[in-house]
Amino acid sequence: MYADALTLENARSLLGLTGPVGAEGLTLAFRAAVKAARPDAPGGDAETFRRVIVAYRLLQAQTLALPAPAGHARPKPFTPPPPPAPLLVLTPMQAISGGCVRMVVGARTLLVHGPPGVRTGDKIRLKGGGPNGADALLPVLIRPADGLSVLGGDLFMTWAVPQRMMDDGGRIEIMTHAGLRSSWLVPDMVEPVRLRLKGLGLPARGQRPAGDLFVKLEASADLPSAAEDLLLRFTRVWTPQRIAA
Structure with missing residues (x-):
């Protein structure tokens, strides 16, 4: 049995349709008709079963041309969203x-x-x-880079200090993006130690004020103490050649 052996009216009649339907209604009608026409079901036979399948295929090909049921708007074709703007x-x-x-x-x-x-x-x-x-x-x-990360308008970085400075306290120098900044530590500070340097975050923009720089201090046993660092600086400047001069 071929599709051209059935008219549209005969096909609708086989599926129990009395008027135009959409794709969903056509599928529901086909399922009911093919279930009733199964050869192993009471009242069903192989010929009717085949004709129902042919009728469904014929009407399926015509679904887009059929008017939508009363009160139901035909779904709009899918329009893919525009690609997102690059970051x-x-x-x-x-x-x-x-x-x-x-x-x-x-x-x-x-x-x-x-x-x-x-x-x-x-x-x-x-x-x-x-x-x-x-x-x-x-x-x-x-994105984080160069030892700096950003959250909102604030900057975050890590700075290593001698362990003895964390224990005894004293003046430390921190190299920031804005140059060298100094701060004082009190003895026996409990880690993690974070310093807040006001106004050293992202600069003000529009109605938003400048952010702050938050420095996390990490104790390191490999770094020289303040006195040792001062001695190293002195020896680099006052070399024997410069003293002789």
């Missing part, structure tokens, strides 16, 4: 001072500038960088 990935130092990043946007390679003080989650407008010449908004992501 503008910056280092903490680029977020502090501003920097340019070469990145691929669409089919073009562009040099995109990240302004100082930009935060993760901010969006940089790229004029003409979107589809059909529209502007594109590039999300910013600041």
Whole structure:
């Protein structure tokens, strides 16, 4: 039995349909009709079983051309979402001072500038960088680098200090991105020790104030004490040649 041996009206009649249906209704009608026509079911036979299958295939091919049932809108065709905008990935130092990043946007390679003080989650407008010449908004992501990490507007780093300094306390010097900074430790500080250097985080931008720099101190037995460090500096400067001069 071939599909062209059945008319659409005969096919609908075989499936028990009295009017146009969508794909879901057609499938439900076919399942009921083919179950009733099974040769091993009471009242079923092989010929009717085959005709039901042929009728279903015929109507299935015509489903898109059939009008939707009353009160039911035909589903809209699936439209894939536009691809996400590429990320503008910056280092903490680029977020502090501003920097340019070469990145691929669409089919073009562009040099995109990240302004100082930009935060993760901010969006940089790229004029003409979107589809059909529209502007594109590039999300910013600041990844850890150079011993620095960023959370919001604050910077985080780790600095090693002599174990004796952690035990006895005293003045320490920390090399930050803004230069050398000093701080005082009290004796017998309990680890982890974190120092907060105000205003040394990401710079202010718009309504957001400047962030802070948080320094985690790690005790190290390999580092010289403050006195030993001072002696090393003295010997480097006052070499025998300079003393002789």
